[in-house]
Amino acid sequence: MNSFTQTLLAWYEANGRDLPWRRTRDPYAIWISEIILQQTRIAQGQAYWERFLDAFPDVGRLAAASEDEVLRLWQGLGYYSRARNLHAAARQIAAAGRFPDTLEGIRALKGVGDYTAAAIGSIAFGLPEAVVDGNVYRVLARHFGIATPVGTPAAKKEFSALARTLLPPERPGDFNQAMMDFGAIQCTSAAPACLLCPLQESCVALAKGTVDALPVRQKAAAVQVRRFIYVYLRFRGRTAIRRRGPGDIWQGLYEPLVCDRPPEGARLLQKDFRHQLTHRTLLVDFYLWEPEREPSLEEGYRWIEEAELDRFAKPRLFELLLESL
Numbered sequence: 001m002n003s004f005t006q007t008l009l010a011w012y013e014a015n016g017r018d019l020p021w022r023r024t025r026d027p028y029a030i031w032i033s034e035i036i037l038q039q040t041r042i043a044q045g046q047a048y049w050e051r052f053l054d055a056f057p058d059v060g061r062l063a064a065a066s067e068d069e070v071l072r073l074w075q076g077l078g079y080y081s082r083a084r085n086l087h088a089a090a091r092q093i094a095a096a097g098r099f100p101d102t103l104e105g106i107r108a109l110k111g112v113g114d115y116t117a118a119a120i121g122s123i124a125f126g127l128p129e130a131v132v133d134g135n136v137y138r139v140l141a142r143h144f145g146i147a148t149p150v151g152t153p154a155a156k157k158e159f160s161a162l163a164r165t166l167l168p169p170e171r172p173g174d175f176n177q178a179m180m181d182f183g184a185i186q187c188t189s190a191a192p193a194c195l196l197c198p199l200q201e202s203c204v205a206l207a208k209g210t211v212d213a214l215p216v217r218q219k220a221a222a223v224q225v226r227r228f229i230y231v232y233l234r235f236r237g238r239t240a241i242r243r244r245g246p247g248d249i250w251q252g253l254y255e256p257l258v259c260d261r262p263p264e265g266a267r268l269l270q271k272d273f274r275h276q277l278t279h280r281t282l283l284v285d286f287y288l289w290e291p292e293r294e295p296s297l298e299e300g301y302r303w304i305e306e307a308e309l310d311r312f313a314k315p316r317l318f319e320l321l322l323e324s325l
Contacts, residue, residue: 005166005175007198012178015185027099027124028059034116035086039079048077063094071252071313078316080250085111101125123173130163131176135183141215142187145204149216221279228284230321231257231266235294241312242300254312262287269324275317286321
């Protein structure tokens with residue numbers, strides 16, 4: 001075992017985070033945690049993980065649930081394709097009769113990429129495969145002085161190969177979790193604790209004064225701006241919603257009326273309400289419409305009792321706008 005790996009594992013034993021999914025080797029529980037944490041901070045994701053395990057304690061229960069039940073439990077986490085993929089993968093596993101225990105089998109699950117497959121495989125089954133994510137890129141780029149821009153095919157190949165050479169085959173899960181924790185706690189993106197770092201003597205970036213310059217990142221994609229007019233229709237204690245279809249954001253979630261222009265008599269509640277997604281900025285005008293006569297609804301919309309709104313999975317944007325009511 002090389003000195004980098006030895007030092008990293010010793011640091012992890014003393015400083016690693018105590019997380020509930022690290023107290024089990026159950027691949028189902030570990031898989032749920034990895035999917036939730038793909039785009040979510042641990043502080044927020046842990047509560048969702050606990051709720052998911054309470055509602056669906058095994059893969060059979062998750063597979064048997066409806067998509068609405070899964071999306072409703074996921075509400076507030078964003079990136080809802082993760083929830084739909086999770087549901088589809090649960091049905092794959094249930095149909096196979098067991099959780100896959102090979103890297104290829106795990107990778108074949110809906111919504112599972114190279115990183116997630118390596119994480120589940122190494123932690124749950126001891127498969128000798130290294131993970132490479134943002135934390136790993138940062139730690140390796142700084143320690144070994146690598147200036148290849150991350151997010152490129154060349155970087156993925158280079159960093160993956162390096163991580164595999166450092167991986168101890170007898171402790172792959174511990175090594176991968178140590179890399180993640182080290183990047184999240186010690187070698188952070190901003191203000192890393194270099195003076196207290198156990199790897200400071202061998203860190204190329206620290207020696208050359210390039211810690212803040214590494215890892216090198218590609219130019220960020222341009223942020224798109226989209227505009228919506230949302231109208232909350234209220235008529236005799238009912239409102240109208242529709243389920244969003246495929247091919248756009250928030251697939252499968254429910255939203256109020258979407259209009260090209262507000263209906264006559266509608267009252268403006270929010271103007272240019274800004275909601276930020278990863279690569280989109282949404283600007284929304286939100287209206288309340290309380291007509292005297294029942295309006296006809298366009299195809300796809302349905303009437304529900306206002307008291308039933310909480311039963312439907314909604315985008316965070318819709319929830320925020322509802323607060324203005």
